[in-house]
Every structure is written in C-alpha cells, then in structure tokens.
Amino acid sequence: MWALKSYNCERCGSDFISGRALKYHFQQKHLGEVHHEKCNQAVLREMQQGHSESTRDRSTMETHKLHWENLEERNVKYMATKISKTCRMCSRHFGTVLSRENHEIQEHHFTARKRAQMSAGFSPHNMLECKGPQELRRFADRNICPASGSQRAACAAEVGALILLIQASFPVPASRVIQGGSYVKGTDIQGSSEIDIVLLSKASPDVNHFKKQLRDGLETLRENLKRTAYGNRILMGRRTPLSLRFSFLCTGSLHSHSFEIIAYYDVLGPTPSTDLKRRLYRRLYLGEDSDEAQLWALALLPHQVDFVKASVLRLKELIRLVRHWLRTSFASPTEENKFRRLPSSYSLELLTIYIWERAEKPLSFSLLQGMRAVLKLLVQYADINVVWHRHYHRKFPIFVKVNQKHTRPFILDPVNPTVNVCDTCNAWDEVAHVAKLSLRKPLFSGVRAEPPWLFTDAW
Known part of the structure; x- marks a missing residue:
C-alpha cells in the first residue's frame, strides 16, 4: 500500500498534502515572521526588537522551568505543552511531536544510529547483569x-x-505544610531520596503582593537555615524563582536528602469539596499563566502522594527497581543533546502501578517478572494509554476534552485531568531503545512470562 507523502510546516506543526498547499499556508500565516529563540514564538519582523525587550526579564525564569524535575505537581500545563515537542538539540518548540522529530533528523542528523550512540549508558555494575531472581534480590x-x-x-x-x-x-506563617517526594511515598532508593515541602498560607486580598511576599520569604528562609544548628550539614543548591533547593546530610553523614521547598497560598484547603476541585481543574485547563498553573497545582500534591503511597510493599520494591533502572541505564546528556528530557520518576511510578493493576494487583509476585513487564511496555510506548477515574468522572467536560486530543504515550495524572505526565519527556524513542537493550541483558536471559504476567506475551 502506497504511503502518502506529507508536507510539514516546521513553524507550527501543521501537515499538508502538497508543497503548494504548504507554501500558501506559510505565506498566509507566517510570512514576515521570524522565530524568536528565547521564547520559541513566531514574531513579526518589525516587532522583534520590542518583543526581545519585553521577554528579556523572563528568560531566566523560563530557563529554570526547563530544568525543574522533582515535584510531581511540576508536571502541569507548561511542562505538558512544551517539553515533549521541544528539540533535544536546540530546544526549539514545534506544534507536533512528528514535526519536532523531522526537525531533529533534517537539522541535527539525529538518525537511529546516532540515537543509539547517545541514549544507552549502562553503569558497569547494575542490576541487569544479575543472573536470576535470587541474585537480583x-x-x-x-x-x-x-x-x-x-x-x-x-x-x-x-x-x-x-x-x-x-x-x-x-x-510568613504557614497555615498548612504538605510533604511529597520519594522519601514520603516510600519509593526512595539508596543515594536518591527526594523530600518536597510546600508551605501554604492563607490568601491575601492582594494575591500578586502575597505571591511576592512568599517568594521573598524563601530567600529569608535560606539565610535563616544557614544560621541554625543544621547549617553545617545543609548544602544550598542553585537559586530558582519559585523554590529553594538544598541537600541535607543526615544520620552521621552516611547519606543525604534532596530538599525542595515551595511557598504559596492555600488554594484548596485541607478538605476541598468536589466543586472546589473542579474549579481548580478549570483554572488549570484554561489558565494561560504557566507560573500560576504550576503554583495552583501545588494543592494536588497530597493526593498524588497518597496515590503512590497506598501501594503494597512489593509494588514499592518494583518501583525502586524501575527508578534504579532509569538512573543506571541511560547516557548522560552531552552539550549536543543537553535539552533531552527523560521520563520523570513520577510518570514511571504511575506506569508501574498500572502494570501491577493489569496483573490484578497481586500482593506477592516475582520482581523479575514485574520488571520484565514494565520494560516490555516501554518498548511499545506508543500503545501506552492509562487513565484513572478516582478523582474525576468519565463525563467531566475537561477530562473529555483532554482525552479526545491526547497523544501517545498517554498517562493522565490520577488527580489532575489536565496533565499527561508522559509529555514531560521528549525522548520516548530513546527510552524504548534502552528498554529493548535491557531485555537482552543477562537478568532476562531465557525468562518467559508467568502468571499473572501472561498478558505481556501480546507486547
């Protein structure tokens, strides 16, 4: 069967059936525009200088947002609409994943061979070299x-x-403190323990002033912590506009925890009603201010933590294996592909929970079989389509709209119907490649699916 050739507009991602149609589209929509690298927007040529001046002050904050990784609630509208369609090599943003991939091939010669060279980076002594379930244990x-x-x-x-x-x-007095991160959820591993702290205060009539007050408070907190008895065991991280990061050396200097602290006003309160949560969902869905969206979503952190924390002990052990695989199987980004974004730990936690649910939630199971099932699904990442309905109804209008236009892989945040957590990654093809190589390692040599994992035979 002959495949129709498509002509893609790299400016907005639209596809056309002929070169003439593409040319007409470009003349009507983009003629006279130039691409502004700092904000990834199309700007009229005569307006470029003024636009540059208006965005200069925001450039630092935008750069910081591209490097946010820890808090689950950071997987909100800005991240979900920017990262997955951002070039791994130059950070340009495109209208579709396909147009971004075409750009990477044409402009950066990102071929399958180059992808293979830049994606896998197995550490010398990782779990994939184990032989059998006992050695893995x-x-x-x-x-x-x-x-x-x-x-x-x-x-x-x-x-x-x-x-x-x-x-x-x-x-600033905090009316409520909520905690997140792998340490709180019970999915932390040796050498990788994250603790997220959100300080929530009662809203002020002047919300913008209140936001500034809270952000200024983070700088004061930084200085106050240095002067405490813990000051010599706190290593401050780089400054960000909306959070305070540091590492804390604990228990006789044997290990450290990565802290991230954010402050904001309490949008939902400790016991939000269904209507209040729905109003928040609408604000997240319709909001154009990415800073606001990221801060509003802080209120959902306790529900995200509870969703993972409720997992049985054996499932948390499997999640730890998956997190370890993510840390020890991929090559570090180079200067050439420094804008590559691998899946967040949160997205892989949710994927592992989904796999366990597909196996009918066994209380006890083989970690080797569970790990194999996760990797096999990652190889088939384009088939991932996961939705939970514990916090929103199937007919909830925002869920219906998001579900209708979703792209694969698709894992909808179980507490936020506006966010596909998979969209924080722009390298799913690399994930599939590394997962395929992992399944060829000694750990999985000769292993076949066993109950309750027989459904993986179809993958």
Whole structure:
C-alpha cells in the first residue's frame, strides 16, 4: 500500500498534502515572521526588537522551568505543552511531536544510529547483569533498598525535626505544610531520596503582593537555615524563582536528602469539596499563566502522594527497581543533546502501578517478572494509554476534552485531568531503545512470562 507523502510546516506543526498547499499556508500565516529563540514564538519582523525587550526579564525564569524535575505537581500545563515537542538539540518548540522529530533528523542528523550512540549508558555494575531472581534480590538489598530499622528511625527523626525548623524559620506563617517526594511515598532508593515541602498560607486580598511576599520569604528562609544548628550539614543548591533547593546530610553523614521547598497560598484547603476541585481543574485547563498553573497545582500534591503511597510493599520494591533502572541505564546528556528530557520518576511510578493493576494487583509476585513487564511496555510506548477515574468522572467536560486530543504515550495524572505526565519527556524513542537493550541483558536471559504476567506475551 502506497504511503502518502506529507508536507510539514516546521513553524507550527501543521501537515499538508502538497508543497503548494504548504507554501500558501506559510505565506498566509507566517510570512514576515521570524522565530524568536528565547521564547520559541513566531514574531513579526518589525516587532522583534520590542518583543526581545519585553521577554528579556523572563528568560531566566523560563530557563529554570526547563530544568525543574522533582515535584510531581511540576508536571502541569507548561511542562505538558512544551517539553515533549521541544528539540533535544536546540530546544526549539514545534506544534507536533512528528514535526519536532523531522526537525531533529533534517537539522541535527539525529538518525537511529546516532540515537543509539547517545541514549544507552549502562553503569558497569547494575542490576541487569544479575543472573536470576535470587541474585537480583541480593543486589536490591545491597544497592537499592534504603536503610531500615534503627538507622531509618534515626533518619526519620532528623528529617522531621528539620521540617519543623523550616516551618519555624519561614517568615510568613504557614497555615498548612504538605510533604511529597520519594522519601514520603516510600519509593526512595539508596543515594536518591527526594523530600518536597510546600508551605501554604492563607490568601491575601492582594494575591500578586502575597505571591511576592512568599517568594521573598524563601530567600529569608535560606539565610535563616544557614544560621541554625543544621547549617553545617545543609548544602544550598542553585537559586530558582519559585523554590529553594538544598541537600541535607543526615544520620552521621552516611547519606543525604534532596530538599525542595515551595511557598504559596492555600488554594484548596485541607478538605476541598468536589466543586472546589473542579474549579481548580478549570483554572488549570484554561489558565494561560504557566507560573500560576504550576503554583495552583501545588494543592494536588497530597493526593498524588497518597496515590503512590497506598501501594503494597512489593509494588514499592518494583518501583525502586524501575527508578534504579532509569538512573543506571541511560547516557548522560552531552552539550549536543543537553535539552533531552527523560521520563520523570513520577510518570514511571504511575506506569508501574498500572502494570501491577493489569496483573490484578497481586500482593506477592516475582520482581523479575514485574520488571520484565514494565520494560516490555516501554518498548511499545506508543500503545501506552492509562487513565484513572478516582478523582474525576468519565463525563467531566475537561477530562473529555483532554482525552479526545491526547497523544501517545498517554498517562493522565490520577488527580489532575489536565496533565499527561508522559509529555514531560521528549525522548520516548530513546527510552524504548534502552528498554529493548535491557531485555537482552543477562537478568532476562531465557525468562518467559508467568502468571499473572501472561498478558505481556501480546507486547
């Protein structure tokens, strides 16, 4: 069967059946426009200088937003509409994933061979070199599972004391403190423990003034923490407009936690009604201010944490294996592909939960079989289509609109019907390639699907 050739507009991502149609479209829509690199927008040539001046002050903040990685609620409208269609090599934004991929091939010669060279980077001693489930279990106990027993208790005591100190050192009274991150959800691994703290205060009549007050408060908090008894064990990270980052060395300097702190006013309150949450969803869906959207979504963090935290112990062990695989199987980005974005830990946590649910939620299962199932689905990433309805009804208008226009892979945030968490990644083809190579490693040699994972035979 003959395939029709399509002509793609790299300016907006639209497809046309002929070169003449594309030329007409370009003359009508884009003639006289130039691409403004800092904001990835098309601007009339005569307006370019004024546009540059108006966006110069925002450029630093936009750069920071591209590097936000930790908080689950950062997977909101800005991230979901920008990252997946952003070039891995030059960060240009396109209207469709297809137009972005065509650009990468034509402008950067990003061929399949080049992708293979730049994607895989297996660490010398990773779990994929294990031979059999027993060796995998020993490897996980030694290298992946976090500390337990008295060391875990001592760690929890120090983290709890630091969180109370953060709340006391923040100059604006916090009406509520919510916590997130892998440490709180119980999915942390050795050497990778994230703790997210959101300080929520009651709204002021002048919201813009209140936002500035809270952001200024983060700078004061930075200085206050340096002067506390914990100051010599806190290593401050780079400054960002909306958050404070630092690493905290704990429990006899044996390990550290990565903290990220954000402050905002309490949009929903501790016990939001269904109508209040629906109003928030509409604001997230219709809002054009990406800063506002990211801050509004902070109120959903407790529900995101609870969704993962409710997992059974065995499932959390599988999630740790998946997180470890993500850390130890990919090549680090180079100067050439520095805008590559791999899947967030949150998106892979949700994918693992979905796989477990497909297996009918076994309380006990083979970690080897579960890991194999996750990798096989990642190879078929274009078939991923996952939706939960615990927080919004199937006929909820915003869900219907988002679901109608979604692209694959598609994992809808279980507590936010406006966000496909897969859209924070612009390298799913690389993920599939590394997953395929992983399945050829010694760990999976000769392994076949067993109950309750027989459904993976179709993948």
